[in-house]
Amino acid sequence: MSEELQALGPWDPLHLGPYTLIGRIGAGGMGQVYLGRSPAGRRVAVKTIRLDSTADDDFRRRFAREAAAARSISGFYTAPVIDADSTGPVPWIATAYVPAPNLDELVDRCGPFTARPLLGLAAHLAEALAAIHGAGLVHRDIKPGNILATADGPLVLDFGIARWPDTETYRLAIGTPAYSSPEQFTGTPESISTASDLYSLTSTLVFAATGQPPYAGSNSMAVVQAVCSGPPALTALPAALRALVAPCVAANPADRPTAAELLGGLAELVSGTDTPPLSASQAAYVARYEGQRRVAPPPGTTRVLTDSWATVTAATSSQLADMTPLLEGGDILVPTTRHGLIRLDAATGRHVDKPAEHTSLHTLYHSDSGLPFTLADSVVVQCAEKGVLSATDTATGDVVWSTHSRAFSNYFTYCSHDPDAGDMVFVDWGTVTLLDLRTGTVRWEVELPGDRVAVWSRPLLTPSAVVVNDEYSRLHALARSDGRFMWSHEQPLTDDRPWRGIIDDPYAGTPPMLVPGADAGDEIWAPMFGRLRRFALVDGRELPVRAGEFRSDGYNGPRVSAVDARLYITAEALYVLDAATTDLLARVPVPSPVGAPLIHDGRVYVNTSTGALYAISVETLDVVPPA
Template sequence: MQVFRPLEAGDPERVGPYRIVGRLGSGGMGRVYLARSPGGRATAVKVVHEELSDDAAFRKRFGREVVAARRVTGPFTAPVVDADPDADQPWLATAHVPGVPLGTAVATHGAWPERSVRALGSGLAEALEAIHRVHVVHRDLKPSNVLLAPDGPRVIDFGISVAADDTKLTTTGAVVGSPGYLPPEQLVGREVGPAGDVFALGALLVYAATGTGAFGGGPAYAVNYRVVHEDPDLAGLPDGLADVVVRCLAKDPGRRPGVPELIEELGRWEGTDGTRSTFTPVTWLPAPVAADVTALRAAPLPEEATATTADADLPTVTVAPPTAVATARLGAPNVRPSLAARLRAVARQRRAAVLAVSGTLVVLAVVAGLLLPRAFSGASGGGDGTTSSGSPTAAAKQLAVRGQWSAEKDLWQPVAADGKVVGESDGVLHAVDADSGDIVWTYDDPDASSFEGVSDGLVIASSSENGTIQGIDLDRGKRVWSVPAKAHTAPGTSWHLHLRVVVAHGTVYVNAMYDLPEGAERSGTYAVSALDTATGRLKWTRTVEHTLSGALAVVDGVLYGGVKEAGGTYFHAWDADSGDQLWRYHASASRHYAGEVTAITVSDGTVYFGDSRGVLHAVDARRGTKLWTCEPDTDGLEEWLEPLVVSDGVVYGGTGSPTSDYDSGAVHAVAADSGRLLRTEHTEREPELHGLLDGSVLFSTKAGGLYAADARTGAPPVETRLSSGDPDATVDGDRVYFDGGDGRLHAGRISLTST
C-alpha cells in the first residue's frame, strides 16, 4: 500500500536541501511532496502555491505563523523540522508519517467499533491540547488531516491554522476549510477559537463511527447550511458516544466541552486485549485497518515514487482568499559541549600542530575492532549491554573520506551552516566557504572571542572577559546586535561565567553564573535569562540559587535545563516566552551525588536527557512525568555527551569521563520506548555522535577515527582515520570538516560502499 503519487512534469527536483521523490497531496495553500533529507530521512515538504507567494500580505502572515507554530509539539502531532518563509516559493518540511489517512481507512473498510472511535478521539484530543496550549488553532481538522499510525493517530497539515491571539490577521469574511467540519461560528464570520477544533473533533468521531458525515453530503453550501441551522444526523452512532458527540457539536461554542474534559472522558478506553489506553495496532485499530497500517509501516519508501493510491479526501472550500498557513517547527540551535567539557577546554591550551604534512588527505578504510550492535536496527541482539563480538551478519561496508580541500587555519569546534563553515581560531572568528575552503570573512573583536554556535542565520559569540554576547550576520560577517552582561545581571551580583548561550527565534537564552558580594553566605548564584535579539532588552530572568547545569535546549517554545537543588537534581521545563515554570521533574535524590544534566534532546513528545552520573532519563514532554531511566555500566564515572540522537525508535548517545576527554568512552543504543539498554560499545577515547548517513550511525572519537555503524543490519562499524589526535569533527550531510592534525581545517566527502 502506498499513499504517494509519481512526480509530474513541472514538479521540483529539490526544495531547499530536500530531494523530491514523490507527491503526497495538495490543498488550498500548496502542494505536499515526499522528499529525502540530506541524511536520507523521509520528509514531507509543503510548497506554497505560486500565486500566494506573490501576495505580500500572505508572506507576512506565513512568516508570523511559522514563528508562532514552531511551539506546537506532542506525541500525536507530526513535528516540523524545517521552513523557509523567505524562499521564492515559501515551504516547510515535516517528518514524514507513514500512516493511512483516516478518510482512506473508513472509505475502504467502513465504520469503526466504539472502542476504536474512543481511542481515536483520545489521541486527537491530546493533539489538540498540544496545539491549543501554545495558543494555536488548527482550523482544518478533517479525515485527510488525520494519519493512522500503529501507536496512535497523528494530526497533520496545519495549513490554515491561525495563532489564536492573532485573529486580526484573518481577512474579513474569509471562510477556509472543509464542509461538515467547519464550526458554525466560522461559517458566519465570527471569531474562531479552540472550541472550533472541538466541533471538528466531534464531526470526526461521527464519521469514524458511522462512515458518513454528521451533516450529510452534497454541495458545500448545503452542508454548511445544515451545520449552521440543523441538528447533526447521528443515526448509527453507538449510544456510548452519543452524549460526548452531541456536546462537541453544540452550535454555541461556549457549550462545547473543553479539551482536558475530552481527554478524561475519551481516555478511558480499553483495547481488545484488556489493556487500558495503550496504543498498539491490535488494541486500538479495527483489524483490517491495522493490517493496512502495519503493512504500510513495514514497507520502505523507494527513492522514486512509482505507484499511486487514491486518497479519499474531502474538498477544501475557500470563500475569499486563504488567510493562514502551516504550523512549523524550526530547527534547533547547534549543539555545544557540556559544561564540564567546556571548562576542560578552557583550561587546556590550544593543541599545537603536531604534523608537518602537505594538504593531501590520506584516507584509510579499515574495519574497526569494536562492534556496534544489531540493536541499532531494532533487531534482536544480546540486549544485555555487553560488548558485541563475532562476525558480520550482512555485507560489510567500506568507509572512506575523500579529501576536497584544506584551509590555512584550523577552526575550533567548527559548525557547518548555509554553505559556510564557522569556527574560532586563536580568539578570532572565521567563516570559510564550505565548497572551496576560501575564507569568506574574519571577525576580530575581543568581545566575540568565544564561539557559541550558529542559529537563525546568526553566528553567536561571547566574551569570556566581560560577558558580552554578539550576533554576527552569517553571510557578511557583520555585527547585527550586541548584548552586555549587565542586561541580565541582577543588582548586587556581578557576571562571572556563561554556562551556555542559545539563540532561537529572535531570543537569546543565557545560562550564567554570577558572583555575590564579599562576605555573602554563598559564593555565587545562577540565573537563566531571555533577551530580545533585536534590542538586547531583557524579556525575563529566573534566579536559581543552586547550581544550574550547563546543558540548555529550546524546542517548540519550551526551554529545558537542569538544576542541582537541596533535594537533588531537578529537570525543569520553562515557557520560552515568559519564563514561567511548566513542570519540574525530580531526576535524582542526593544533591552531593546527583550529578548535573549534560545532554538534552526532544523527540516525539519525549524529553531525553543524560547526566554526569551516567543515567539517561526519558520524561513526558507535556506532563513532566517519568517514562524510564537507563543506567549503562560506566563505573559511575562517565557523563552523557551531547548530542543525543533519536532515530527509528532508538536513542543513541555517547559517554565519557567528566574530568578528562583523554580517557576511554562508550557509545550506547537504548530503546526509546522502554529504556532497555540494547548494547554498549567501548571506544578508545571519548566519542562524539554525528547523526545518521545512508542508514549508518556516524561517530568520531578523540583518538582520531571516524566510524560508521550500519543501523539496519548490525554489521560491524568501519573506520577511517581523520587525524592523529582529536579531529574536532563536524558532519553536514555527507561532508565532514575536521582538524587533520597539521593545524589546518580539512574537508572531505564521506562515502559508504558495500564490499
C-alpha cells in the first residue's frame, strides 16, 4: 500500500476481528482501508464496507464474493487475502500489508518507464489479469493507483469493484474515467467484460511510458468524452509493444484479445531476455520505500495517552496557537486545546500534578499572537488597549513602561521575544516593529510592501535577522540591527495558481523556522504554497531539499527541529533527514503530527491531533511505550 498513515478518528473501530487497528491508510472502492496488526504482530491491510452501505444486502454479497474470488487468486499477482467477515456489523477483509509505492507514485518520483522495464511491466500485468480473469472476475478499475510496484513485480489491488460477469450488475461506469473503456460509459451492464480490463491495461501502460494520463480534460465529463471519442495515443510505446496492445483498445470489445492471448505475445518478446519490471533507479526507490515504511508504531500506541500517559485533547482548529511540546525542569509540557498545558514526566509519561512554572509558558499556548507573556518575576507584557503595549508588575499594579504604536492593535498582532537580548518583534497588518523589552522604546519600524498586508504567524527572531511570512506567502528577511530589507522571496504566479493569499496557501499561518548551519550558514525553512522550502539566511537563495517535498494535513504546515546533525520534520508523518545533505534517513508514520518535534535525552517527542503524544527513540526510531 502506498497510502500515508492517518490517525484513527473517533468513529473508527479499534479492532476488527482479531486485528488491532493502527491507523487509516486510504479508501478503496468499497470503503475505508486500515493498517492493522495480527495478534502475533504481523501487519495487515483491513478494508471495510462504507458505513452507509452495511445495510445493503446486495453490497454484502458483493463483498463476500470479493473475498472468495480474491482467495482463489495467487498472491503472486495480488496482496494475498488472509481473513474476512461479511456478516458482522462492519464487514471487513484482511490482506497482507505490502509496503510498496503504487505505479502513480513511482512514475512521479522516478520518471516514466524506459523500453525494457515497460515491456516487463506489461508482461507482468498481463499475467496478473490472466489469473484474475481465470478466477471469473472482471476488475473494472485497472489504473496506476491500483497497481503496487514491488521488487518481484506489480501487484494488482482493489477488487472492491470487481464482479462476477454472470451475476447481478451494479452501476455501469464503475472505474476511473481516464483509464476506463468506452463501453463503461456507452454500453450496457452486460457489455462490461474482461475486454474492458485489457483496454484499461493499455491506458495504464501509456501512463507508465509518458508520465501523463492517457486522456486529458478540464473536468470528468471532458475526460469521458475523450475516452468515447477514440483510443489513447500509443506513439510513446516501443514499436513491438505497441503492435501487441493496439488491438486491446479496439472500439468493439469483441475485437480485443484475451489477457492470456496478450500474455502469449508478450512472453515471446521477453523470452530469453532480461526484462525486469523496474529500472535500476525504480528498484532502488522501491527498496528505500519499503525500508522507510517498516518503521511503524507498535500495537496500542494510537491511544498511548489513555492509561499511564495523559489524555491530550485533539488539536485540530485552524486558530490554535503553537502545539509544540515544551521542556521544563525535566518534564514535558504538552499543549492542548481544552486543558492548557499538561505536564508529563519525560521518562515515564506519567502525569505530574504541578502547574507550569512561568506564566509565559501558559499564555504562549493560549494565544496565537504570543501575547501576553511574562518577562521576569511578575512583570507581564500585554496590549492594554488598542494601540498601547505595556509592561505591568502584577504584584504591585505598577506600569513599568508603556508604548504607543499603531502596530499594537491587539487584533492581528503577532510577536516573538528574546529575553536574553532584551528584544521583542511585533508584526501587525504589515508593520514590523522591534522594541526594547527593558524600556519599551521602539528601535525601528518598517512597513512590508503592499497595502495593509496581513501576517498570520509569529515572526522569527534570529541573532541577525527578523524573518516574516506574510499572507501572500512572501518571505521577508530584515536586519535585526536596523530593519533594512535583506531579501524577499515571492512565489511566482502560474496558470494553476493565478492569485496569492491565505485561502490559496493553507500554510500561511505557520511561522518560518531557523535551522542553524555550519559551513553553509544558517538556513530558514518555511512552509509556502503547500510545501516546505529551504533558504539561505544570508542572501535568500533557495536551497534544494534532496529528500523531496513535505506536506501536512490541515492549516498548520510542516515544522522542523535541528539537533545533532539531523533534521526532524513533522509533516503527515515524522521524517528524519541528514542536516548536511537533506537526504532522507527515515520516515516514522506518526499519525497527524502537530507542532514541531521536541528532542530531549535521546527521544523525539511529537504531539498529535489524535489525543496522543509519541516518544520515539533517536537511536532506533522505535516508539517508546509509557512506563
